[in-house]
Amino acid sequence: MPLARRTTLAAALAGAAPALAFAQPRAWPNRPVRIVIPYAPGGPVEIPGRFIAEHLAARLGQPFVVETRPGAGGALGTKQVIAATDQHTLLMVTGAVAIQPAVQPDIGYDPVNELVPISVVSESSMGFMVRPNAAFRDLAGLIAAAKAAPGRITYGSSGNGTTTHMAAALFGARAGIAWQHVPYRGSGQLISGFLAGDVDVMSGDLATLLPHVREGRGRLLGVTSPERVPAVPDVPSIAEVVPGTGITIWFALFAPRGFPEEAVARLGAELAPLRGGSPLGERMAAAGGRLLLTGPAELSERLRRELPLWRQVVADAGIRAE
Template structure:
């Protein structure tokens, strides 16, 4: 063999491992949203998808598969084996095992954590003419009149329901839970005077808060929200209470480690304070995370059993 031929063979041999290591992605990537189109999780999903499409040279598409409180889309990703299908979900991923006897997936065995995307607070609010001026007054009124103050949720077993169930458990109070079919319906009920307390994403009643029709009482986290620094956190008054609302990205169980590494590497520029994602999430009152698989795994190991315990204490029977 000539010297040129030997050099060509050596170059090919050296190039092969590099090709193997860089083989992901080799087809379009799907971000499956387990909620109806237009939900809040699509805000970070679309920014990340556009960013990754440009960085990876592969299309990243959003695929909405709603149903059964996010179980349908989650099950779909859990069964996928192409290594290019991911779930972009919310806190509901940790709460579903608490409210469904068989959610159709194992939160720890059937999906591969990629990263927490962001977290924010839920908000407790009342009408501006409510008799309690602040969260401390609400707690005092609830203790004086057990079961008489009504609080709405987006449905039995929803994140808002479990957040209030945890509050009752940790604060030693009893509120009258009134489930609705969503946060919009429950907000309408609050404004109409049908219920006393509303809880949900603070961006939803932003106009009513600005107009002074609603009064913010507290946020559902251990510390105050950067978006609402003047509103106390429930954790300040109720030790051990924290219910952050988060977005996360997970892959099907066939997702190769290389895929997680590539995604985290290529999303790194989005962590910059001036990135499109950071600015958008800050505008929604959320803290950008993108902290990788270990932090998401730790979050799930803490929250999945917690919500099972909360649901059981609240008398929520898994369906």
């Protein structure tokens, strides 16, 4: 090639290099990221959700915006995330993602095949709380009262098909009692109804219950985790009274199908250091929870394991969509 032509070609390529570099896609994320929470504002999932959003924004240089999209027990917001194609939308959800397909067989999506697991973020015990002047003093008293008057004892949850509902339904089915479920639209309305005396028992996560217990507005009959909780060591696990009823509420981060593998890996890498100690972990421990940040494999396995469990509980308890 003549020298003049080589010189001209080299100059052209050199001039094109900045443009080619500019055209390369930037590493994920290259725009603001939405974290959709498919429940009413003020619920327990917002605590880890907002903390993680702030942490990731600081680490990744893009805003992470939390949006609450309640409706249909979490199904509405979940469907919106599944439909997202921008590769910058995430779902922060409770273990109800494994419950809703059992409660609503026509829910319209498959969480195993249409959601990409990122991580189990945390898990926490729930509890059964009564008012200080309740007639029954412990779980055995609750069972006796419910058996003496089938259908008269009422319990409130944060919604039909939520984990707080299913914890009580599982306990009732295996204790052999008939008690009446009163669903509320989120934990805020549930607390208001409980304090007003509209239900006998409240089934809720410990982060919501403990402030009311500590201030004397409620009394814990039991925690739902398989073992006792260090934050309230004198309160028995419900599994001590009715074996096989111990469960936790867990929070997890998902993305819609088609989410880039490199983005899943980057999220995992940025979240992993929180396991070594963080204000979120300390806050969750004080409220009876544990920060996990397991990664995608554990989340995928947990989802697959719990789907058949809740189908059986829904069938045994005769739960129907509302």
